[in-house]
Amino acid sequence: METGKQKKAFKQFLIKLTLFGLIIFLLDYAVGTGLKTLYFKAKEGKFYDQTYAFESTKADLLIIGSSKATHHYVSQKIEDSLQISTYNAGGEGAHFLHQCALMKSIFKRYHPKVIIWDYYSGLKNDPVTYFQLSAILPHYEDHDEIRPIVNLRSPFEKYKMLSKIYPYNSTIIYSFNRVMNFYKNPHKGKTVKGFIPLRKTWEHKIVKYRRKELSPLDSNCIAEYKSIIQYCKSNNIELYMVNSPLYRYFINKPNYDIVAREIADKENVPFLDYSEDTTFINNNEYFSDPIHLNVKGARVFTNKLISEIKKRQTVATLPEDKNYSVYN
Secondary structure, rough: HHHHHHHHHHHHHHHHHHHHHHHHHHHHHHHHHHHHHHHHHHOOOHHHHHHHHHHHHOOOEEEEOHHHHHOOHHHHHHHHHHOOHHHHHHHOOOOOHHHHHHHHHHHHHHOEOOOOOOOEOOOOOHHHHHHHHHHHHHHOOHOOOOOHHHHHHHHHHHHHHOOHHHHHHHHHHHOOOOOOOOOOOOOOOOOOOOOEEEOOOOOOOEEEOOOOOOOOOOOOHHHHHHHHHHHHHHHHOEEEEEOOOOOEEEEEOOHHHHHHHHHHHHOOEEEOOOOOOHHHHHHHHEOOOOOOOOOHHHHHHHHHHHHHOOOOOHHHOOHHHHOOOOOO
């Protein structure tokens, strides 16, 4: 008799557990689908810019990097001066592995002729590099080429991605602010081919840094860096590594920057270092904050970079009768 009651109770437990699981599944699916729609229907802002870079751009010259790339490279000026279609695919908060994943996604669609890769502390071992990969989780489902990089976040990442809500966890607040029109920054201009001008001027003196010990390097970042370089070389994609200006002065250069340059030099990839250019480190008026140039500084820097590229007989400076397209 007791056994019969136990069986009945266990059966009821299984039914309730199944119903609970079904409710969780349906909620996850419904909420996740809503968040996905909200993310991909954006017509402006960082989600739109990132999706455009992943899914749509066909520009012959691409700028890759973090927010430094977004604010430092005037896309239209580069396009007009070099007569090559240009898009700035830099991303706010995009760390090194994020940038590598984006390039792998782009390479699967097409091969740009030129890549300007803004390098900023990319080879440093930093947990934020992995945490920040959450920004590209919305693209995980449709882009199998980025999954090996995203899965570096944790041994359980591919299982977490079975959830429909999980990929959009980091997007909820930003999406809500966009819908409610709360997200406004008077110091930021609108995106022009990926370039976002900053209007503010930094009023403080430059800070000097002395590193007392070597920073640990990230073996995954080094491997991906070398992989991207080799891919570009093998597919005739002209690659420029650029260390763009900072309003900081390092008395002894960070070891991870030295290693990045050594790797580029070994592979005969130009590594253009403007981090100690006196045009910028002596002029706070060119900066919005110690990391980012304002629009005035971005114009000066972009002109300098264009002049440097024009010194080289490259894809970016070949005449139009060589069948190099101009972006419309």
